[in-house]
Amino acid sequence: MPKHTDTTLSELVALSVLAEESLYGYAIAKRVAVRSDDRLRLTPGVLYPLLKKLEKAGLVTATWESVRSDRAEEGSEGRRRKWYRLSAKGKRRLAQHATAQRERQRLIEVFLPPDEPEATA
Amino acid sequence: MTTARTTLPDQPETGGSWPRQPSPGRSDAIGAWLDRLLRLTRLPVREAAEIRDELDSHLRERVRDLMLVGHDEPDAIHKSISELGDLALLAQRYRDANRKPIGRMLMHFTLITAVGTALGLSTIALQQSQPDQALPTPAIAAQPESAGEAGHLLQFGGPILVEADPAAIHAEMMRAFEVQNLNVLADEGILRAALKAGPITDAFKEMALAADVTSSQVYWDYLADFGLDTESEIETVATEGQSIRKSFEMLSDMLALTDTSRLDCRIADGLMEIATVEFFDRREMMLLPYAVAILPDTGSPLVQSDESETLTDMVTTLIEPAVWEHNGGYAAIYAAGDRLFVNAPLRIQSQVGWLLEELQRSAIVPIDSAVPSVPTTLRLRATGDRVQVELIQGAEIQRLEATELEIIAAEITQLRASDPAGSGTPMTGGPSYTVVPGDSMASIAQQQLGSASRWGDLLAANPSLVADPLAVGQDLLLPRDQSGQAAETTPLGSGD
Numbered sequence: 001m002p003k004h005t006d007t008t009l010s011e012l013v014a015l016s017v018l019a020e021e022s023l024y025g026y027a028i029a030k031r032v033a034v035r036s037d038d039r040l041r042l043t044p045g046v047l048y049p050l051l052k053k054l055e056k057a058g059l060v061t062a063t064w065e066s067v068r069s070d071r072a073e074e075g076s077e078g079r080r081r082k083w084y085r086l087s088a089k090g091k092r093r094l095a096q097h098a099t100a101q102r103e104r105q106r107l108i109e110v111f112l113p114p115d116e117p118e119a120t121a
Numbered sequence: 122m123t124t125a126r127t128t129l130p131d132q133p134e135t136g137g138s139w140p141r142q143p144s145p146g147r148s149d150a151i152g153a154w155l156d157r158l159l160r161l162t163r164l165p166v167r168e169a170a171e172i173r174d175e176l177d178s179h180l181r182e183r184v185r186d187l188m189l190v191g192h193d194e195p196d197a198i199h200k201s202i203s204e205l206g207d208l209a210l211l212a213q214r215y216r217d218a219n220r221k222p223i224g225r226m227l228m229h230f231t232l233i234t235a236v237g238t239a240l241g242l243s244t245i246a247l248q249q250s251q252p253d254q255a256l257p258t259p260a261i262a263a264q265p266e267s268a269g270e271a272g273h274l275l276q277f278g279g280p281i282l283v284e285a286d287p288a289a290i291h292a293e294m295m296r297a298f299e300v301q302n303l304n305v306l307a308d309e310g311i312l313r314a315a316l317k318a319g320p321i322t323d324a325f326k327e328m329a330l331a332a333d334v335t336s337s338q339v340y341w342d343y344l345a346d347f348g349l350d351t352e353s354e355i356e357t358v359a360t361e362g363q364s365i366r367k368s369f370e371m372l373s374d375m376l377a378l379t380d381t382s383r384l385d386c387r388i389a390d391g392l393m394e395i396a397t398v399e400f401f402d403r404r405e406m407m408l409l410p411y412a413v414a415i416l417p418d419t420g421s422p423l424v425q426s427d428e429s430e431t432l433t434d435m436v437t438t439l440i441e442p443a444v445w446e447h448n449g450g451y452a453a454i455y456a457a458g459d460r461l462f463v464n465a466p467l468r469i470q471s472q473v474g475w476l477l478e479e480l481q482r483s484a485i486v487p488i489d490s491a492v493p494s495v496p497t498t499l500r501l502r503a504t505g506d507r508v509q510v511e512l513i514q515g516a517e518i519q520r521l522e523a524t525e526l527e528i529i530a531a532e533i534t535q536l537r538a539s540d541p542a543g544s545g546t547p548m549t550g551g552p553s554y555t556v557v558p559g560d561s562m563a564s565i566a567q568q569q570l571g572s573a574s575r576w577g578d579l580l581a582a583n584p585s586l587v588a589d590p591l592a593v594g595q596d597l598l599l600p601r602d603q604s605g606q607a608a609e610t611t612p613l614g615s616g617d
Binding site for chain 2: 027
């Protein structure tokens, strides 16, 4: 089912990024773009609710930090950022995801037509 | 409710120009958009505030980044907001993310069966909604004409987002379950202000506010029996933040009202009715027969010349003594042959049913478990945006939790589709499993089907199952394993 795969993939990607480093939402999205050479986009409309879901499931923990702006930005006083950190449970979930994904790939591999070279025999 | 008909909330609908506001207005555009989003999510204040802060922070940083690459401010705001996608869809995703796992699991499995008729249901709901009521953007609402939209529904993974007239959904549910009654019982609304010393009418007003109703009706004639009228005064009773239910309890205590004279309320269709427990009981009376076979000579204390009389004694002693006729109440119980007839309000019936089942389990009184076909009642308990549905068939109460009425709609279709022919899961001649103590749906699914998350399949194969709690000794039909589906149906991501 399409949605199913989307969620799993998004989750895998988000957990993987956080495994590297604790980040806040916007930075996570940027990191995904950078690591995938902009081929994969975890859009904010998907990312933020996903992070909420991960938090509710205990896969990540979140802390708020005040943003200290280096330049005067209107409305930046008292603004805060939500930082996410992978929990132990999240680490385990990421490992599960990885195993399952590799399994899936191995399985699909069986059914993919061979990668034909351009030149004819 | 705001209408989100377009994905770009600030796009001019009347042909006016984009409000190109200077910097001081920047926060207005973002703030306004966030306001609308948060209203749609209908989440508790604290959650909503956190979401707001996070998205606000994201948007400002995004706007800054976009301006750094050359966009001007209004364009940057426009673009960063539109990157968040459709307002209603985002709200839906937040609601999904916020659900308790059981809610999501219910949603998950009902979707498998809810598609076709659910589309039909949403048509009805939409058609009956008021013209000025907000409809979700077409991208989310089911398009009833095309069956191909079924895949579309599954893609969103959530129930149909329908902001429909609750009365329409009630009507549909009543039809679906062939119910005779539909009650929304006292909700767990919270008092916004204390019930202070003063006229009792003020206290009732405060309760009505907490319940979010548009009108209230106090049955003074009945309250007059207890010395209450419109001029009555009370002392400070409940503090702000207490539930309506608790407040009525405390009010009753203060007025020295006991048992069935206690104050109670019913909330339905924007109306709150206030009267005594007895008043509502009398309205909710139902007559049920329980089949009871008494074993003679069991050697138990119940062996008497007339065991049935002992049974009625037991029931009337243990279950709210004051409500029964011979104690001056209005509920009646009568044993005849192998039947126990109980004429009592719903809430008493459920206790009677439970007691008899417990007796059966203790092996003192064997009870014929077949309860004859009885009127069905659907009871909704509304709490903010959470609705608890109790489907009462005779003495059996099946509780369904739902965070939105739309989920109930999906539940209906699942229950409708739950005949073996329609479920798609082959049920004839399949293996079965007998429930032992300690079993749960998840553990059985794990053991028998290979994965705890396949409890939905178990439920689909046993449509009349009351999932919680399972009855020991119950036989469950196991669905035939769908070949090649093992990997697909083991969701790693969702719910835990």
